Amino acid sequence: MSENRSEISNLGEFGLIDRIHKNVTLTNPTTLTGIGDDAAVIQGHDQDCILVSTDMLVEGIHFDLSYVPIHHLGYKAVAVNVSDIAAMNGKAEQITVSLALSNRFSVEAIDALYAGIRTACQNYGVDLVGGDTTSSTSGLVISISVIGRARREKIAYRSGAQVNDILCATGDLGAAFMGLQVLEREKQVFLADPNMEPNIEKYEYLVGRQLKPEARTDIVFDLEEAGVKPTSMIDVSDGLASELLHIARNSGVGIRIYEDKIPIDHLTYETAVEFNLDPVTCALNGGEDYELLFTISQADQEKIKNHPDIHFIGYVHDRKDQNVLITKGGTVVPLRAQGWDHFRS
Amino acid sequence: MSENRSEISNLGEFGLIDRIHKNVTLTNPTTLTGIGDDAAVIQGHDQDCILVSTDMLVEGIHFDLSYVPIHHLGYKAVAVNVSDIAAMNGKAEQITVSLALSNRFSVEAIDALYAGIRTACQNYGVDLVGGDTTSSTSGLVISISVIGRARREKIAYRSGAQVNDILCATGDLGAAFMGLQVLEREKQVFLADPNMEPNIEKYEYLVGRQLKPEARTDIVFDLEEAGVKPTSMIDVSDGLASELLHIARNSGVGIRIYEDKIPIDHLTYETAVEFNLDPVTCALNGGEDYELLFTISQADQEKIKNHPDIHFIGYVHDRKDQNVLITKGGTVVPLRAQGWDHFRS
Known part of the structure; x- marks a missing residue:
């Protein structure tokens, strides 16, 4: 790859997302909307739709634990995912939480992180239903996916704005x-x-x-x-x-x-x-x-x-x-x- | 936290998962099964269920790019998630892919990673419907969530083994x-x-x-x-x-x-x-x-x-x-x- 190397920094985040997006084809009839909105839309039964979104928070990029209390971080990580479902005019119902963490983190720190996650789950009426926990060579990465629901006719997309709205x-x-x-x-x-x-x-x-x-x-x-x-x-x-x-x-x-x-x-x-x-x-x-x-x-x-x-x-x-x-x-x-x-x- | 610090290494991965699991309560009627199996089970309509699972792969822990071709890594990251849905006797239909990557990675490397992801999606009939892309201070983290389906009566849990089976x-x-x-x-x-x-x-x-x-x-x-x-x-x-x-x-x-x-x-x-x-x-x-x-x-x-x-x-x-x-x-x-x-x- 050394002969022909393009820097991601020249594309930027949205450029990279566009590049990934344009090569994606959707083949499952249950996939109603893929990449490009706050959440993907998946056919449930009849008019019932499943909404799926995911966010990743990386230590040193999205948060600095020198001033972010770790239980607040847990709360925020859930809230930003719930927000993606709200942005579709839907209701978040389940989340999965994956963590990569270094041995810098104690059991007490992880307890505090999950206390924040649980508080957010209670406040938003969301169930923690799964996840993955692994070690990392440096720092903390939190990846949350959220599952929500909405009636098909209620879903608000980014693409629906009309002239004079x-x-x-x-x-x-x-x-x-x-x-x-x-x-x-x-x-x-x-x-x-x-x-x-x-x-x-x-x-x-x-x-x-x-x-x-x-x-x-x-x-x-x-x-x-x-x-x-x-x-x-x-x-x-x-x-x-x-x-x-x-x-x-x-x-x-x-x-x-x-x-x-x-x-x-x-x-x-x-x-x-x-x-x-x-x-x-x-x-x-x-x-x-x-x-x-x-x-x-x-x-x-x-x-x-x-x-x-x-x-x-x-x-x-x-x-x-x-x-x-x-x-x-x-x-x-x-x-x-x-x-x-x-x-x- | 310095006064009362317990090491995660003393709990181990399963100990940590048990600790997280035991504090979780499920409140949504649509959550049929939470943490503890290969995938969570969410009520669809009638007998139709949604299966959700997630896996995180961390560079230096799960893979070593000095001998893992990056397109194979993309393929494998999808396959292991599809496997979790297969393990519930279900069919994977959608995935989301979140990446944290350092500036060590070129656009060509990310293209190769996604080429592997797309090949796996095609082979397994799965649609890439969302994700998140962010920078990282070190290395590559891939977090994939998968959405699958199964009829309720078809789902195989870890808990169903009977004497003489x-x-x-x-x-x-x-x-x-x-x-x-x-x-x-x-x-x-x-x-x-x-x-x-x-x-x-x-x-x-x-x-x-x-x-x-x-x-x-x-x-x-x-x-x-x-x-x-x-x-x-x-x-x-x-x-x-x-x-x-x-x-x-x-x-x-x-x-x-x-x-x-x-x-x-x-x-x-x-x-x-x-x-x-x-x-x-x-x-x-x-x-x-x-x-x-x-x-x-x-x-x-x-x-x-x-x-x-x-x-x-x-x-x-x-x-x-x-x-x-x-x-x-x-x-x-x-x-x-x-x-x-x-x-x-």
């Missing part, structure tokens, strides 16, 4: 990213002077959003109650901009969002300013919020307009080359995905 | 282990003198069994054709002895096997002798054969007695503390699991 985002954005900045800063302070007391109380909300995100299963429930089926949906794992572009590309549409409609918590805002960061950029590109981003038809807006945690941030139009942010000053700025890409440095 | 093993055992010994020896020879030509032609069958094992989906088909439902089943991944003890323990029975009935290929036998190893020990404890071990009621023996690849190696009895091997000389030797345990050294 309204773009909705839940909760607030950018907080998890700012929480990470706070934790990283405190780590540096601690490394410079181990006697320094950590100064994170003030940032508790942000740190909590980073360490213990919640899947928005409540929103899936609320939409069902309100009689609203999102025309498209995705969860915000890589950053709002990246997810908006996924919906636009997969649906063959363009999207337009308004800076002043992006939900940003005041603490996220203040902390970003403190860190000399632009709060809107943090919300657009920060990632790990695990909020839901979805589109609804205009006719449905009335049904959820009073929901305290659903924000209407823009709309869908037919110019698929125009995915833009309208600033408070009225300037039109093209959206670019600058979310997490672990293969680029 | 006949124990059956497919193919031959110990070859994958001897293949590994050959590869390891050649690696040492190469490291000592890189100009030495590898000497593995003679051992091609063994090396092939190690590098490119096949899931015995053909046996599942043949049993169905013959009208035989195994009363219990497991695949031989950790070694015959370990799997026999799983069946005995889960079924609450004892098992008795005969040394002269254990299927061992003549090349496995000769090579074991060449390596100063006991061929029967290699078959009992070698692992990675991915053959099927199952029990049938005596009434069914007639239906498969002429199958060229199914061997009757012993029977089930009611003394659950007596799991034994009868040697060619008639000596009764207790069976002990000395299969792979990556946490013990």
Whole structure:
């Protein structure tokens, strides 16, 4: 391979996924949707579908155990998988958990990790049904697969956004990213002077959003109650901009969002300013919020307009080359995905 | 955690799994069987069940890329998962593949890995429907989850063996282990003198069994054709002895096997002798054969007695503390699991 070597870093994560994806053919009649959405869709019986998704978390890439309590890591690993099923408008029911761990980890540490996993399972009504446990030569790798369910007509794909649909985002954005900045800063302070007391109380909300995100299963429930089926949906794992572009590309549409409609918590805002960061950029590109981003038809807006945690941030139009942010000053700025890409440095 | 630290190596892999398992409660009515068999069983519709299993392969623990061609690794990673579904008497239909990989790996290497994955998918009629791709700080980790199906009444659990049932093993055992010994020896020879030509032609069958094992989906088909439902089943991944003890323990029975009935290929036998190893020990404890071990009621023996690849190696009895091997000389030797345990050294 030495004569003809291409670097993965030149492809990037999405480039690599596209490369893998384009060579895949689906042959089983039970496979309804394969790679390319938050979860695969498998035929159950009649209108009943099985949803499958998987996520891998690698120490040193996705988490740093010097400031991530290991039980929170267990909780988060489950939550991000449940979030993928929520993003299909489905209900997560089972997970499998595979671990590779070095002898650096004690039995007590693994107990704490599973305590977090179990707490998340209880909160989301998910059963731990299997897994694999192996040693590793370095660090911890957690691979979780999740099985969910949805009625076929309820499933929301990334590809369903229609022209004139309204773009909705839940909760607030950018907080998890700012929480990470706070934790990283405190780590540096601690490394410079181990006697320094950590100064994170003030940032508790942000740190909590980073360490213990919640899947928005409540929103899936609320939409069902309100009689609203999102025309498209995705969860915000890589950053709002990246997810908006996924919906636009997969649906063959363009999207337009308004800076002043992006939900940003005041603490996220203040902390970003403190860190000399632009709060809107943090919300657009920060990632790990695990909020839901979805589109609804205009006719449905009335049904959820009073929901305290659903924000209407823009709309869908037919110019698929125009995915833009309208600033408070009225300037039109093209959206670019600058979310997490672990293969680029 | 430093005050009260217990080492995972003292628990061992099965001890750790038991510890995780005993704290798990199942709450979803769709979860029919959780941890503890080759796959979890999830309610589909009516009598249709979904089977889920997962396996993680870690570089430096499960494979050594200095002698494992990476496309074979891709093939094997799929085959071992398909084998878990076969061991439930089911049919694998979908897989997800998650990778953590360092920048040591080129795009060409990943292409080769996926070429192996795709070949296995085609051979087993399985669709690649999802996954996750991330970087790693060291080496390659492959985590595959597999989704399969079976009619509820067809599913074979580890726990179903009945007194007087006949124990059956497919193919031959110990070859994958001897293949590994050959590869390891050649690696040492190469490291000592890189100009030495590898000497593995003679051992091609063994090396092939190690590098490119096949899931015995053909046996599942043949049993169905013959009208035989195994009363219990497991695949031989950790070694015959370990799997026999799983069946005995889960079924609450004892098992008795005969040394002269254990299927061992003549090349496995000769090579074991060449390596100063006991061929029967290699078959009992070698692992990675991915053959099927199952029990049938005596009434069914007639239906498969002429199958060229199914061997009757012993029977089930009611003394659950007596799991034994009868040697060619008639000596009764207790069976002990000395299969792979990556946490013990």
